[in-house]
Amino acid sequence: MTSKKQSKNKKLMLLSHSRPPTARAKTASLSSKATRNLIRSHHRLLKSRAQALQSGDHALADKLDAQIRENGGLESYQIASKLGQSSARGGDSSKVLVDWIGPQLSLLKDTPFRLRVLEIGALSTKNACSMKKSLDVTRIDLNSQEPGILKQDFMERPLPHSDDDRFHLISLSLVLNYIPYAEGRGEMLKRCVTFLTNKLPSDCPVSCAPSLFLVLPLPCVNNSRYLTENRLQEILSSMGFVMTQSKQTSKLIFQLWEHRQDYKPKPFKKEILNDGKTRNNFAIIVRDDYKPVTK
Structure with missing residues (x-):
C-alpha cells in the first residue's frame, strides 16, 4: 500500500501541482526591464510557494498564491516569456x-x-x-x-x-x-x-x-x-x-x-559543488530507481 509520504512525493513530481494560479494578465506591453523583473519575481514566488507546500504550510502557500495572482499569474509570466522570445528581443x-x-x-x-x-x-x-x-x-x-x-x-x-x-x-x-x-x-x-x-x-x-x-x-x-x-x-x-x-x-x-547509450541508473544528490554567498540554489536530484519501459 502506498504510504502518505510516497503519495505526497508523487504529487510533488507533477508540473501541474507546482503550477501557480492563473489570472488575467494586466498588460501584454512590457519593457525589457519589466519583462525580466516579472519573470524573476514569478520564479521567486513560485519557489517560495513550492517550499511552503512541501513543508505543509498551506496558509503561507495561499498568501503566495494571492501575490502571484496580483502579479497576473501564469498568464502574465507566459506573456513576458513570449515577449522575451520575440525577434525584436533576440528570442x-x-x-x-x-x-x-x-x-x-x-x-x-x-x-x-x-x-x-x-x-x-x-x-x-x-x-x-x-x-x-x-x-x-x-x-x-x-x-x-x-x-x-x-x-x-x-x-x-x-x-x-x-x-x-x-x-x-x-x-x-x-x-x-x-x-x-x-x-x-x-x-x-x-x-x-x-x-x-x-x-x-x-x-x-x-x-x-x-x-x-x-x-x-x-x-x-x-x-x-x-x-x-x-x-x-x-x-x-x-x-x-x-x-x-x-x-x-x-x-x-x-x-x-x-x-546513444543505455541508461545506467546512478543517484545524484544535492551537494555543494561551488560554494559562495552570491550563488543560487538551483539543483537537480536524481534517484537511482529508474525502470526502463520496454520498447
Whole structure:
C-alpha cells in the first residue's frame, strides 16, 4: 500500500501541482526591464510557494498564491516569456535548434519524411521549428496560449506504447528551471528517455539519433552552489546522453544531447559543488530507481 509520504512525493513530481494560479494578465506591453523583473519575481514566488507546500504550510502557500495572482499569474509570466522570445528581443531559442539540425533538415527537404518533435512548455505555434515542414511538432504546455498547443502536464502524459508514440527530438527550452523541486527536475529528465526513439522508415534519407534540446538560464549552471556544467554532463551521461552541441549567451546556455547509450541508473544528490554567498540554489536530484519501459 502506498504510504502518505510516497503519495505526497508523487504529487510533488507533477508540473501541474507546482503550477501557480492563473489570472488575467494586466498588460501584454512590457519593457525589457519589466519583462525580466516579472519573470524573476514569478520564479521567486513560485519557489517560495513550492517550499511552503512541501513543508505543509498551506496558509503561507495561499498568501503566495494571492501575490502571484496580483502579479497576473501564469498568464502574465507566459506573456513576458513570449515577449522575451520575440525577434525584436533576440528570442526564440528554437532558432538555435533548427540551425544545429540544419544538415538533416536539408536532406529531408522535398521528401515525405518528417522528424517528430515534442515541444514541452510551448508558447507559440509560429517559432522557428514550427516553420520547418520537415518537423512534425507536438506542442504541450500547462496553460495553452493558442490553438495548436495541447494543455498537458508532461509528467502525466501517457507513456508510449510503441515507437509511433515516441519522438525523435524533445525540446526542453526554459522548462527544467520552471520546476521548483530539484527531484522533479531529475524525474523529468529520466522521463524524456522513455519518450525518445531513433526509428525511421528504412528508405528515409537520414539516420536520426534521438535527441534532447536543453535550454537553461546561464546562472543555473555557472552560478549555482549545487550544479555545474560538469555535474549536468555527469547526470545526462548516466542517462545515456552524449552532448553534440553547446552554446552560451550572456543569459542562456543551449545544449543538444543525443541518446546513444543505455541508461545506467546512478543517484545524484544535492551537494555543494561551488560554494559562495552570491550563488543560487538551483539543483537537480536524481534517484537511482529508474525502470526502463520496454520498447
